[in-house]
Amino acid sequence: MKAANRDFTRELNLFNILNSIREAGSISRVEIAEKTGQSRASVTNITALLIEQGLIYEDQVESSPSRGRRRIMLMLNPEAAYAIGIKISAFRLSFAVVDFVGQVKSTLSIPFRVGERSAEMLAAVAEDGILHCLADARLKLEDLSGCGLAIPGFVDSASGTCYWTPIQNGSSNIRDLLAQRLKMDVYLENDANSFTVASQWFGLGKGVRNFLVVTIEEGIGMGIVVDGKLYQGASGIGAEFGHMVIVPDGEPCRCGKSGCFEAYTADSGILQQARKLLRRRKKGPDPDMLTIEQVTALARDGDKGLVKIFRQSGEFLARGVAGLIQIFNPERVIITGEGVRAGELIFDPMHRLLGKYLNREQAKSTQVLIQEWNDHDWAQGAAGFVLSEIYKSPLNKIQRSS
Numbered sequence: 559m560k561a562a563n564r565d566f567t568r569e570l571n572l573f574n575i576l577n578s579i580r581e582a583g584s585i586s587r588v589e590i591a592e593k594t595g596q597s598r599a600s601v602t603n604i605t606a607l608l609i610e611q612g613l614i615y616e617d618q619v620e621s622s623p624s625r626g627r628r629r630i631m632l633m634l635n636p637e638a639a640y641a642i643g644i645k646i647s648a649f650r651l652s653f654a655v656v657d658f659v660g661q662v663k664s665t666l667s668i669p670f671r672v673g674e675r676s677a678e679m680l681a682a683v684a685e686d687g688i689l690h691c692l693a694d695a696r697l698k699l700e701d702l703s704g705c706g707l708a709i710p711g712f713v714d715s716a717s718g719t720c721y722w723t724p725i726q727n728g729s730s731n732i733r734d735l736l737a738q739r740l741k742m743d744v745y746l747e748n749d750a751n752s753f754t755v756a757s758q759w760f761g762l763g764k765g766v767r768n769f770l771v772v773t774i775e776e777g778i779g780m781g782i783v784v785d786g787k788l789y790q791g792a793s794g795i796g797a798e799f800g801h802m803v804i805v806p807d808g809e810p811c812r813c814g815k816s817g818c819f820e821a822y823t824a825d826s827g828i829l830q831q832a833r834k835l836l837r838r839r840k841k842g843p844d845p846d847m848l849t850i851e852q853v854t855a856l857a858r859d860g861d862k863g864l865v866k867i868f869r870q871s872g873e874f875l876a877r878g879v880a881g882l883i884q885i886f887n888p889e890r891v892i893i894t895g896e897g898v899r900a901g902e903l904i905f906d907p908m909h910r911l912l913g914k915y916l917n918r919e920q921a922k923s924t925q926v927l928i929q930e931w932n933d934h935d936w937a938q939g940a941a942g943f944v945l946s947e948i949y950k951s952p953l954n955k956i957q958r959s960s
Contacts, residue, residue: 584631643706643940653691654937664694665934681735706940708752714794754781756939769890774897872907880915894929
C-alpha cells in the first residue's frame, strides 16, 4: 500500500473512532470495533495513540453482576480542543466558544450594521468579540484550534468562496482578513449548513441519519443530511430551498429573481407584503418604520389583513416542506430560526395542509418539528463545523498550548 493511501486510511480510521465515541458519549473498544468494522487490534492501537495525545480517556463502569468485573469505557476529553463560531447577520454578530465535545463555554452577541461598514471594520469587531468571548471562557487565543464563520447566501465551504450574500460586505474577503488577524484556520460556511451541523452534533438531528433543516429568518435557508453526511451539492451551494420559484413573476426576492419561497415565507418577504398592505390603507402606523416583531404583534392582536399574509406564508411553506419530504423521505424536518416567533400564525396552516399534500405513508414516516430559536445556535453550529474538520485530522489540527 502506498504511503498516501496508508495515511488516508489511518486518518479515516481515526475519524470513525472519534466520531463513534462522540455519538455514544461512552463506549468500549469492542463496541467501537463492531460499529466501525475495524479490527480490535487496530482499534486498540489507535485509541492508545488518542489517549497518549490527550484526545480521549478511559473510564471504568460497573459491568453486569454475572461478569463480575468493571468495563473500560472510552470518552472524549472536553479540554482536548476548543473552537469558536461566529454568525454574521445583517444587524448582529453572534459568537460561541465550544470545547472538544461541543459544550458551549461562552457566548456573545454584538449589534452591528454589516452593510454599512467595511470588511476591515467587520474583521476588527469580530476579533474583539472573539477575545471577549474567550476571556469569559477563561481561554486564550492560542487555545483555539480554529474559527468557523457562518453567513447567509451562496457559499462554497470547500474553497471558502461566497458567491452571493444579502449582507453585502459579508461577501468580501472577511475570511482572509480574520485569518490574518487570528493566525489560524477560518472556515467559511453557509449559516443554514452551520445550524444543520449543530443539529447533527448537539440538537434534534443527533443520531438521525437522514434529516432536513429549514431556517426562517430574513431569508429561508436549508440544510440536508443524507446517510449521516451534510449534502452541499456539486459546487457547494446546494439546498437553496428559499430561492426556488413558487409564484412565477411574483413578489421580488432579494436574490434578484421574483416569486421565490423567500419572498413569501421569510421575515423579509412577510414584512415587505405587510408594508404594501398598510400603505394601501393610508392610516395606522408608518409602514416604513415597522419591524417584523411589530407586524407579528399586530397579527396576533387580530389584524385580518396581516393574519392572511401569515396564513399564506404557512400555506406556501406546507407546499415546500411536502415537496422536500417527497424527494428526500427524511426521518425529520426541523424548522427553526427567528421566524418561528410567528408560531400558530404560520404553523397551524402549514400543519393543516401538510396532511393534504402528503399521502399517509409519507406523513407517518417523517417528523416535522418546530425548534425554538436561539441566536447562539448559529454560532455554535459554525464552531461545530470546525470540530468536524478537526475530527478528520485531529493530530494535525489540534492546537497545543505551550
